[in-house]
Amino acid sequence: xxxxIEVTDLQKHYPVRKGLLRRQVGAVFAVDGVSFSINQGExxxxxxxxxxxxxxxxxxxxxxxxxxxxxxxxxxxDITGLSKAEMRPFRRQMQIVFQDPFSSLNxxxxxxxxxxxxxxVHHLTRGRATxxxxxxxxxxxGLRPAQMAGYPHQFSGGQRQxxxxxxxxxxxxxxxxxxxxxSALDVSIQAQVINLMMDLQRDxxxxxxxxxxxxxxxxxxxHRVAVMYLGRIVEYADKRxxxxxxxxxxxxxxxxxxxxxxxxxxRQKRILQGDVPSPMHPPPGCPFHTRCPYVEPRCRQxxxxxxxxxxxxxxxxxxxxx
Ligand code: SF4
Numbered sequence: 001x002x003x004x005i006e007v008t009d010l011q012k013h014y015p016v017r018k019g020l021l022r023r024q025v026g027a028v029f030a031v032d033g034v035s036f037s038i039n040q041g042e043x044x045x046x047x048x049x050x051x052x053x054x055x056x057x058x059x060x061x062x063x064x065x066x067x068x069x070x071x072x073x074x075x076x077x078d079i080t081g082l083s084k085a086e087m088r089p090f091r092r093q094m095q096i097v098f099q100d101p102f103s104s105l106n107x108x109x110x111x112x113x114x115x116x117x118x119x120x121v122h123h124l125t126r127g128r129a130t131x132x133x134x135x136x137x138x139x140x141x142g143l144r145p146a147q148m149a150g151y152p153h154q155f156s157g158g159q160r161q162x163x164x165x166x167x168x169x170x171x172x173x174x175x176x177x178x179x180x181x182x183s184a185l186d187v188s189i190q191a192q193v194i195n196l197m198m199d200l201q202r203d204x205x206x207x208x209x210x211x212x213x214x215x216x217x218x219x220x221x222x223h224r225v226a227v228m229y230l231g232r233i234v235e236y237a238d239k240r241x242x243x244x245x246x247x248x249x250x251x252x253x254x255x256x257x258x259x260x261x262x263x264x265x266x267r268q269k270r271i272l273q274g275d276v277p278s279p280m281h282p283p284p285g286c287p288f289h290t291r292c293p294y295v296e297p298r299c300r301q302x303x304x305x306x307x308x309x310x311x312x313x314x315x316x317x318x319x320x321x322x
Contacts, residue, residue, distance in 0.1 A: 001039060001040070002075060002076045003037035003038055003039050003073075004038055004039060004040050004042075004074070004075060004174050004175050004207040005037065005038050005061065005072070005073070005074055005094070005175055005207065005209070006037040006072075006073040006076075007034060007035055007036050007037070007057075007061060007070065007071070007072050007073075008035050008070055008071045008073075009033050009034070009035055009069065009070040009071070010031055010033070010034045010035070010057065010060060010061075010067055010069070010070035010071075010072065011029075011031055011032055011033060011034075011067060011068040011069035011070050012030045012031040012053075012056050012057075012060050012065065012067055012068050013027040013028065013029055013030065013032075013068045014027060014028040014030060015027050016028060016280060026280055026281075027280070028279050028280045029230075029231050029279050029280070029282055030053045030056040030231055030279055031053045031056050031057055031060060031067075031231050032053075032230075032231035032232050032282075033070070033231075033232060034053075034057055034070075034228070034231070034232065034233055035070075035233070035306075036226055036233065036236065038175065038207045038208075038209060039207065040174065040205050040207055041201065041205040041206070041207060042207055042208075042223045042224070043201065043207070043208040043209075043210050043221050043222045043223050043224075044208070044209055044210065044222065044223070044224050044225070044226060045210050045211075045212065045218035045219075045221065045222030045224070045225040045226070045239070046058075046209060046210065046211045046212075046225075046226050046228060047211075047212060047213060047215060047218050047225060047226070047227055047228065047254065048213070048227060048228035048229055048254075049213065049229075049276055050213065051276055051279070052228045052229055052230060052231065052276070053228055053230070053231040053232075053279070054179075054211045054213075054228055055179050055180075055211065056231075057209075057211075057228075058096065058177045058179045058209065058211055059096075059179075060072075061094075061177060061209065062094060062096050062177055063079065063082070063087055064096075067080060074090055074093060074094065074175070075093065075174070077090070091171075092122060092171040092172070092173060093173055093174050093175065094173055094174070094175040094176070094177065095167075095168035095169075095171065095173040095175075095176050095177070096168070096176070096177040096178075096179060097161070097164050097165060097168050097176060097177070097178045097179065097181045098164070098179050098180075098181070099179055099180035099181065099183050099184055100184050101152075101157065101160035101161040101163065101164045101184070102152060102153075102157070102160055104164055105152040105160060105163060105164065106152070107151065107152050107153060108151075109151070109152075110148065110149055110150065110151060111138075111143075111147060111148055111149075111150050111151070111152065111155065111163050112131070112134050112135075112138075112148025112149065114152075114163060114167060115134045115137055115138070115148075115163065115166050115167045115170055116130040116131065116133075116134045118167055118170040118171060119133055119134070119170050119171075122171060124170075124171070131148075133170070134148055134166075134170075135148065137166040137169055137170055138166055140166065140169065140200070141162040141163075141165050141166045141169070141196060141200075142162060142192075142196060143159065143162055143163070143166070147159075156189070157184060157185050157186070157189060158185055158186075158189035158192060158193055161181060161182070161185060161193050162193070162196070164181075165181075165193075165196065165197070165200070169200065169204075172204075173206070174205075174206065174207060175206070175207045175208070175209065176206055176207075176208050176209075177208075177209045177211075178197070178208055178209065178210045178211060179211045180211055180212055180213070181193065181197075181210075181212075182194060182212070182214075182217060183212065183213070183214065190217065194217060194220060194221055197221065198221060208221070210222060215254060215255060215257075215258045216258055218239075219239060219243055219258075222239045223238070223239060224236070224237065224238055224239060224312075225237060225238075225239050225242045225243075227242075227248065227250065227251045227254065229250050229276075229287060229288055230276060230277065230279055230282055230287040230288075231279055231282070231287075232287065232306075232316065233306060233314075233316070234248045234250055234251070234288065234306070234315070234316045234317070235247060235248040235250075235251045235313075235314065235315050235316070236306070236313075236314040236315075237312060237313040237314065238312055238313070241310070241312070241313050242313075243255065245313075247309060247313065247315045247317065247320055248288075248315050248316065248317050248320075249288065249292050249293060249294055249317065249319075250272075250288050250291075250292075252270060253270040253271075253272045256270040270293065272291050273291055274290055274291045277290055283300075284300065284301060284303075285298070285299050285300045285301045285302055285303060286299040286300075286302075286303065286304050286316075286317070286318065287303075288317075294319060296318065298318055299318055302318065304316045304317050304318050307320075
């Protein structure tokens with residue numbers, strides 16, 4: 001089966017320029033060799049601390065920013081080098097939902113027009129047909145057709161995110177990139193939006209690239225999970241495998257901070273020491289060696305490669321070498 005999206009060795013480096021002549025004096029390695037694929041009806045959770053490059057991956061996959069290297073294949077077609085015009089038919093197949101629903105909605109437009117605009121720009125419907133389709137989309141995301149007349153400020157945070165989801169669904173995409181879609185919402189509302197997304201996935205066989213820093217949310221919605229650190233994936237596995245048997249010390253530390261609902265099952269907390277190093281000057285060897293409790297001399301020199309240590313479970317750490 002061809003994956004809906006297949007990303008290979010994706011890189012995004014930002015040049016750092018200085019002086020009158022704006023000469024390049026370095027680069028920020030925001031994303032540095034990320035690979036993954038997502039099948040139809042599957043959710044890949046992408047987790048990591050702020051600044052690890054998750055959102056840059058989201059925007060690069062959507063071709064909202066240009067990758068420095070690597071390839072992005074959508075349903076088997078390489079879309080990496082396509083021009084804006086060539087990208088147009090592919091845009092319909094993938095949509096994005098951002099973290100802050102308020103700033104991603106035009107405050108001067110009615111909710112119904114925000115969703116309808118997408119349909120008309122892509123010449124899918126006009127006039128009354130647009131209205132009928134928008135009403136249908138509103139119903140799918142749990143909003144009343146009467147709410148189409150409201151402005152964004154008249155909705156709650158959860159409702160605004162529902163409008164964003166309706167807009168994303170308007171073009172009948174196969175892939176939705178969700179960049180921290182519930183982080184700005186109250187916990188009770190988060191659950192409603194996540195459940196809505198899961199229902200829509202079941203009904204429409206949608207694929208999600210779900211980016212979040214809240215591991216409990218990722219555990220709930222994902223089928224597979226990729227853990228990012230300093231622009232690279234350090235662990236990639238089936239959700240169950242990753243949460244029950246994390247192998248990378250960074251994943252271990254992230255999971256140890258997630259509260260366990262059963263008070264008898266206490267996790268040993270591992271507090272990460274130090275800050276995430278600058279992506280402009282990533283440390284030599286293993287990028288995690290400056291904070292790793294198991295660091296060995298070779299970790300300071302040799303870069304570990306991401307390798308399969310169990311079926312479908314990939315880890316980038318010398319402790320799990322061959
Ligand atoms: Fe820690 Fe070394 Fe593994 Fe990196 S390679 S995570 S420093 S043990």
